[in-house]
Amino acid sequence: MVKSMSLTLSYRIQKIEESKTARFIPLMEKLKRQGRPVISLAIGEPTEDTPSPVIEATKGALDRQETRYSAIAGLNELNTALADRFPDSRPENIVTFNGSKQALYSIFQTICNEKDEVIIPVPYWASFAEQVRLAGGKPVFVKTKNHQLDLDAVAASITKFTKAILINSPNNPTGAVYPRKDLERIAHLALINDLFLIADEAYNFFVYDNQPYASLYDFADVRDRLILTRSFSKHYAMTGFRVGYAVAPTQVASAMVRLHSHLTGNVCTFAQHGAIAALEMEETLLLRRRKDLQRKRDLAFEQIKPLFPCIRPQGAFYLFPDISRHLKNGETSRDFTTRILEKTAVVLVPGEDFGMDGHVRICFAAPDDQLLDAFNRIREVL
Numbered sequence: 151m152v153k154s155m156s157l158t159l160s161y162r163i164q165k166i167e168e169s170k171t172a173r174f175i176p177l178m179e180k181l182k183r184q185g186r187p188v189i190s191l192a193i194g195e196p197t198e199d200t201p202s203p204v205i206e207a208t209k210g211a212l213d214r215q216e217t218r219y220s221a222i223a224g225l226n227e228l229n230t231a232l233a234d235r236f237p238d239s240r241p242e243n244i245v246t247f248n249g250s251k252q253a254l255y256s257i258f259q260t261i262c263n264e265k266d267e268v269i270i271p272v273p274y275w276a277s278f279a280e281q282v283r284l285a286g287g288k289p290v291f292v293k294t295k296n297h298q299l300d301l302d303a304v305a306a307s308i309t310k311f312t313k314a315i316l317i318n319s320p321n322n323p324t325g326a327v328y329p330r331k332d333l334e335r336i337a338h339l340a341l342i343n344d345l346f347l348i349a350d351e352a353y354n355f356f357v358y359d360n361q362p363y364a365s366l367y368d369f370a371d372v373r374d375r376l377i378l379t380r381s382f383s384k385h386y387a388m389t390g391f392r393v394g395y396a397v398a399p400t401q402v403a404s405a406m407v408r409l410h411s412h413l414t415g416n417v418c419t420f421a422q423h424g425a426i427a428a429l430e431m432e433e434t435l436l437l438r439r440r441k442d443l444q445r446k447r448d449l450a451f452e453q454i455k456p457l458f459p460c461i462r463p464q465g466a467f468y469l470f471p472d473i474s475r476h477l478k479n480g481e482t483s484r485d486f487t488t489r490i491l492e493k494t495a496v497v498l499v500p501g502e503d504f505g506m507d508g509h510v511r512i513c514f515a516a517p518d519d520q521l522l523d524a525f526n527r528i529r530e531v532l
């Protein structure tokens with residue numbers, strides 16, 4: 151057969167890899183079909199049910215035939231309710247997306263030109279790097295110190311090509327929560343260097359030990375350069391609804407709406423009604439969920455301590471232990487997770503997938519018995 155030169159894929163798509171955490175789903179399904187008692191601590195999603203007010207509101211919207219196209223930026227009622235939560239914001243500053251993943255994709259498409267650099271602290275959620283590349287930009291990785299921001303390293307990585315600094319707090323995969331004083335310094339760096347700031351706050355609700363949550367949005371003087379994303383996925387156990395949003399300066403928000411109008415149009419209309427109900431929910435249930443996740447964090451942390459060095463996460467729902475002393479004969483963290491998977495049927499994510507070898511990510515938002523069973527299995531193998 152003649153090899154066709156015109157059927158090659160675009161350079162853009164050749165440059166990126168599939169989402170690494172999503173890659174575990176078919177593998178897990180395969181092991182399950184083989185009858186193995188698989189425990190997945192790989193996927194970052196709460197395991198409990200979606201709250202009933204959300205389900206009822208979504209069903210209600212379906213019963214009312216809310217099944218048509220709706221406003222591209224999001225339902226006015228939803229965007230107004232979201233804008234009310236951000237001082238100085240109006241509904242025009244809110245764009246609702248199919249998950250905050252799509253919001254982030256759209257941000258990079260909207261702000262990056264060829265050669266533009268986006269500073270990303272390591273370890274990082276893998277989609278950031280690929281999304282920047284897809285937009286033609288260049289991810290610039292900066293080291294962290296004990297999972298906290300290394301502010302001098304961030305400052306030193308700013309070049310004439312830097313377009314934005316991306317901050318993800320609470321962090322996936324480390325669970326680190328950045329203190330206000332560090333965010334203030336990041337805000338200052340953005341101001342003096344005239345950069346965009348991107349704040350991924352997908353886990354903003356999951357901050358433990360009664361710590362106050364600091365957001366880059368708290369600094370009024372950077373709101374005209376800040377693009378913030380949040381999500382209904384984790385906060386309200388609505389991962390499959392695919393509703394997230396961006397809060398952005400008007401010019402950026404309207405550019406993202408233009409992109410959205412060609413990409414997907416509106417987010418599923420009845421899912422947005424579910425999201426409106428989520429915002430109206432009483433806090434009690436949500437606070438109970440957060441307390442339970444804090445308890446799971448403590449349970450998982452006690453289990454992990456004797457096995458690997460690990461920094462106690464202050465937020466999100468991941469542990470990111472250092473497994474390097476268990477690596478045998480040049481093994482990478484990916485080899486390690488494969489060994490654990492084959493021997494124990496426990497699915498973990500290798501640190502390499504987050505730009506940091508020698509670590510693994512363990513999601514503790516799992517039923518207690520599964521968490522304990524998984525740690526027992528890992529302990530036996532080690």
Ligand SMILES: Cc1ncc(COP(=O)(O)O)c(C=O)c1O
Nearest residue numbers: 249250251275322352381383394
């Ligand atoms: C750091 C971070 N940002 C964004 C997302 C995207 O979440 P969603 O698209 O469900 O809102 C995730 C999901 O795992 C995440 O971990």
